[in-house]
Amino acid sequence: MVTRTLTDNQRKVLDFIERYIAIHTVPPKLQEIAEGIGISSRGVAHRYVQALTDAGYVENAGGKHRGIRLLRPNPYRPESTLPLLGRIAAGKPIEAIPGRDEIDLTEFFGSNNFAIQVKGDSMIDAGILDGDTVIIEFRETANDGDIVVALIDESETTLKRFKRSQRGKYIKLIPENAEMEPMVYEAHRIRIQGVLIGQLRKY
Template sequence: MLTAKQHELIRFIQQRLEETGVSPSFEEMKDALDLKSKSGVHRLISALEERGFIRRLPNRARALEVIRQPEDSVPPPRGAAVGLDAANDAVASVSRKMREAPEPANDVIEIPLHGRIAAGAPIEALEGQKSLPVPAALLGPGEHYALEVSGDSMIEAGIFDGDFALVKRTDTARDGEIVVALVRGEEATLKYLHKDGGSVRLDPANAAYEPQVYRPEEVQVQGRLAGLLRRYH
């Protein structure tokens, strides 16, 4: 069962696709649903995506596809036929709309920016009230936050000092994933997670650093790495 806002959003997306051949921007969806921020739109889209109503098309910042409609949508009569001329007109209309469609916009959403995180020896992870604008195409479903990377222990994984780690909030991770790990409730670090017998090993991606080994109760997963942002000066 969809919420009223989810129902309203999927109908708006479908209507815009039928009219223009292009899914609406996050700003347009925010205005259409009378929401206060685009982060609310992102949460609605993530929920619809997780439930199989829509999907994001890869490699495009503004591309949504409606996979199925809510149950109360009225399908066309079974066995209904469409004349050849009408079918040709429909195909021509869709082709024309695709040709005339504007280039996809780079929709941006704001996610919390929680200070700095070590890619070296653990340092304190600072909680803050700042936010970071992120292209929506970089984020999948779920809740995300950002941390600024400090240090060079993950450079062989392509993660450099000053990068912004985009993190999916979760308290579980598979062996070998890059995670934000809170150590002893005080310090946070970005490392590969490995469960080694009765211990937890946090591995760097830099031969100059040694793995860090802790008891399982000393390490708490706070998120999995979902992407990176890098600024060039």
């Protein structure tokens, strides 16, 4: 581990490996490295990896597919924040939010989360429109007032606001749509599959 200086192409390879891992979460194969820097020979790619190994930047599990490991922190962490400029209101310039200049979406990507596309208008008054994507956290329990993905009779799945009644004997699933009525079920007929933690829409 000598940390000698790298040639341009060695640096290019290191850079490629870092980017690749940032995007794919797994290291690249030699073939991919070769293509990534614009050459055709796995052998040459291997020589570069060997140089990076000697220089102490990476380590290489012998023979294993995708066996390259970075030995230092990867500078290409995936982006999960956006600059948050401030509030926008009707009638005023953008108002800066003091002490908060980025919005962090990492919580959306928690490993217990998944996304579902919403179909129908039953939650329209909560600002959840047909075609929106909602972020759900896997959970088996919910609190009154949560918006949940509920499985009814092990057969139908629906997105509704959750509320217990009669000390937990019944569960009320409330659509957020003035034209629809809440539905009441005996508690054992309902199984919570997850709780709404976020929502997003692309235009």
